[in-house]
Every structure is written in C-alpha cells, then in structure tokens.
Amino acid sequence: LLQTAKGNVLFETCKENFAAECLERIEHVIGKEGKIDYIVLNHTEPDHSGSLVHILAKYPEATVIATPAALNNVKYIGHIKEDTKTLSAPKIKTLDLGDIHLKFIIQPFLHWPDTMMTVIEELKVLVTCDVFGGHCADDRVFNDKMMDRIADMDEAYKHYFDCIFGPFKPYVLKGINLIETQMGFPVEELKAVCCSHGPVLRTNIKENIERYRQWAQPQVLKNKVVIAYGSAYGYTKHMAEKIAEGVKSVGVEVSIHDIVRSSVDAVLKDFGDAKGLLLGTPTLVADAIPPMxxxxxxxxxxxxCDRYISCFGSHGWSGEGVKNLAVRIDQLK
Structure with missing residues (x-):
C-alpha cells in the first residue's frame, strides 16, 4: 500500500479467503476513515485479484488500473460491478500522484496474457507481479534480513521459476529488456523489488535479475535419447536394451532408466537437455504402468513440443498399455 499526496494506492489484492484479513491490514495503515483511491492490478490470477470484489465493496470509489486483458478478466474473475471506475495502463502510461509518479511497463505472458509491472519512480521501486518471486515465506519480509535462509531461498526461487516461468522464457527475456530500457533509471539504482510472492528484494537485486536472465536462456539440447521403462517379466526390459543398442549404433548418446531402480524425477531431470525420450511399458490390467x-x-x-517422444512395450494381456501411453504423447504435439 502506497500513501501519496493525491491518494492511497493498493497494489493487487489476495485470495478471496483472506479478504477479511486483507481489509483489516489496510485499515490498520490508513485508519477507519481512510480510503483507497487506486488499485493497481499487475495481474488478475485469483491469488492477485480474488479479494478485489470485497475491497471495492468497502472502497467503491477506488479506480482499478490494469491492462485491457486484465480489466476484461476481472469482470469474470473479480466479479466487479459495471460502474467500477477503471483506467487502462497502456493508455495512461503513467499516473501522477503529486509527489509520486507510477510508470506502467506492459509485458504479457509473465506469466498470463494480462501482466504488467509498475515503477514507483521517485522511490526507485519496481513492483514486479510474479517476476523474481518465490514461494518462500518469512515474517522478516525483506531478503536482506533473511540471509540466514539464503540456501533455502535460492532453491525456492529456482523451483518457482521452473514451475511458473519455464514455459515463458522468451517473455522473461523481453521483460528484463523492458526493465532495463523503460524503467527510466539503471537497475543498479533500484532500492527495492516488490514481488507478489516471497521476500521484498532490497539486496542482490541485480544478481536476482541476472539469474532470471540466465535461467531464461534457450535450452541447448544434447544429441541424446533418454529411455525409461518398467518391465513386469523382463520382455519390455529386453526391448529397451535392444532399442538402446540401435540408438547407440548411429552415434547418439543413450541414457537408460529402469523405473524400479530410478525415479520419475530422475527421468524428467535427465530429459531436460535431451532431444528424445522413449517410454516403455507392459500392459497390466488393460493399461500402462503408472510411472510411465x-x-x-x-x-x-x-x-x-519440439522434442522426439514416443513409446514402446510388450503386448502383455491385451495390449492397451502402449496405446494409452501414445494417446498422452499425441497430446503434446
């Protein structure tokens, strides 16, 4: 929540089941007679907009600022009224609040089509929505007060990036470029990065941005095929071994996993830098085995979608194992 000469600005909301607590915290800052003048929605996923309808019920004069995609979303996700005041961030570009100016940086697919970031110019603070965040909660709020947890946080940041931004790496790179070219001052001058998830960054800001840039680089794939299989009686194993021999014979690296001795996570990690994946399954009770x-x-x-993925297996009872596995693989095209 930002208090300025021309009004109070709330950045996003929270899940609907935390609406009452959110309203209590707002009142604690602005008082019972205070009001919210603007609500900046950088993103409308329900964990960002779920409480909007309740906050607007208490502060009906508030103006919602968001991208056109976000304003369209909140009609349905946020259930806002038709007469709710709104402003399109791309149209106004900046918001003059007297002593403070907000600049809106529009970058879709970080990680929804509606996303943007907001610069608090005079404070040199960047409100990034989901970017640079992590599922890492701590009462100390600021990362410079949590250095005793740096190993935990690093792991949480990487897992968060892989899960949330892994499919959107090109947009991450575009977003970083926009930060560097449109923010209005160098990244080195940022005082804080306020993420919607995880600690507020007050130290190692540039390092966190550079880490995202590194993680978002295009994956360089090896000329490698990962073969993972499960075998009930040894027949699917025999097939896997013969397939591996054939792949090796044409000069392609092979990595083979017997799922009894390996794991799903190990297979997926190994496939991370491989061009091909072959999954082998017998048929058990008219289906493929669960790990495959x-x-x-x-x-x-x-x-x-650009990898080579297929499946194989022994016929077993009635042969549905490979057929059913192939249906899922076809859905990846």
Missing amino acids: MIIACNLNPVIH
Missing part, C-alpha cells in the same frame, strides 16, 4: 503415465503427464505441449 506420470512421466508422460509431466511433459508439457509448450515446453516439449
């Missing part, structure tokens, strides 16, 4: 289906369901049509 889990691997297939962890693959994504955005991330893995």
Whole structure:
C-alpha cells in the first residue's frame, strides 16, 4: 500500500479467503476513515485479484488500473460491478500522484496474457507481479534480513521459476529488456523489488535479475535419447536394451532408466537437455504402468513440443498399455 499526496494506492489484492484479513491490514495503515483511491492490478490470477470484489465493496470509489486483458478478466474473475471506475495502463502510461509518479511497463505472458509491472519512480521501486518471486515465506519480509535462509531461498526461487516461468522464457527475456530500457533509471539504482510472492528484494537485486536472465536462456539440447521403462517379466526390459543398442549404433548418446531402480524425477531431470525420450511399458490390467503415465503427464505441449517422444512395450494381456501411453504423447504435439 502506497500513501501519496493525491491518494492511497493498493497494489493487487489476495485470495478471496483472506479478504477479511486483507481489509483489516489496510485499515490498520490508513485508519477507519481512510480510503483507497487506486488499485493497481499487475495481474488478475485469483491469488492477485480474488479479494478485489470485497475491497471495492468497502472502497467503491477506488479506480482499478490494469491492462485491457486484465480489466476484461476481472469482470469474470473479480466479479466487479459495471460502474467500477477503471483506467487502462497502456493508455495512461503513467499516473501522477503529486509527489509520486507510477510508470506502467506492459509485458504479457509473465506469466498470463494480462501482466504488467509498475515503477514507483521517485522511490526507485519496481513492483514486479510474479517476476523474481518465490514461494518462500518469512515474517522478516525483506531478503536482506533473511540471509540466514539464503540456501533455502535460492532453491525456492529456482523451483518457482521452473514451475511458473519455464514455459515463458522468451517473455522473461523481453521483460528484463523492458526493465532495463523503460524503467527510466539503471537497475543498479533500484532500492527495492516488490514481488507478489516471497521476500521484498532490497539486496542482490541485480544478481536476482541476472539469474532470471540466465535461467531464461534457450535450452541447448544434447544429441541424446533418454529411455525409461518398467518391465513386469523382463520382455519390455529386453526391448529397451535392444532399442538402446540401435540408438547407440548411429552415434547418439543413450541414457537408460529402469523405473524400479530410478525415479520419475530422475527421468524428467535427465530429459531436460535431451532431444528424445522413449517410454516403455507392459500392459497390466488393460493399461500402462503408472510411472510411465506420470512421466508422460509431466511433459508439457509448450515446453516439449519440439522434442522426439514416443513409446514402446510388450503386448502383455491385451495390449492397451502402449496405446494409452501414445494417446498422452499425441497430446503434446
């Protein structure tokens, strides 16, 4: 919440089930007679906009500022009234609040089509929505007060990036470029980065941005095929070994996983830099074995559409194992 000469600005809201607590915290800052003049929605996913309808019920004069995509979303996600005051961020570009100016940096697909970031110019603070965040909660709020947890935070940041921004790496690079070219001052001068998830960054800001840039680089794939299989009686194993021999014979690297001795996570990690994946399954009770289906369901049509993925297996009872696994693989095209 930002208090300025021309009004109070609330950046985003929270999940609907935390609306009452959110309103209490707002009142604690601005008092019972205070009001919210603007609500900046950098993003309208329900964890950002879920409480909007309740906050507008208490502060109906507030103006919602967001991208056109976001304003369209909140009609349905946020259930806002038709007479709610709104401003399109791309149209106004900046908001003059007297002693403070807000600048809106529009970058879709970080990680929804509606996303933007907001610069608080005079304070040299960047409100980034989901970018540079992490699922890492701590009462101390600021990362410079949490250095005893730096290993935990680093792991949380990487996991968060992989899950949230892994499918949108080109847009991450575009977003970083916009920060560097449109913010109006060098990244080195940033005093804080306020993420919607995880600590507020007050130290190592440039390092965190550079880390995102590194993580978002295009994946360089090896000329490698990962073969993962499960075998009930040894027949699918025999097939996997023969396939591996054939792949090796044409000079392609092979990595083979017997799912009994390996794991789903190990297979997916190994496949991270591989061009090809082959999944082997017998048929048990008219279906593929669960670990192979889990691997297939962890693959994504955005991330893995340009890889070579197929399946094989022994006929077993009635042969549905390979057929069912192939259905999921076809969905990745």
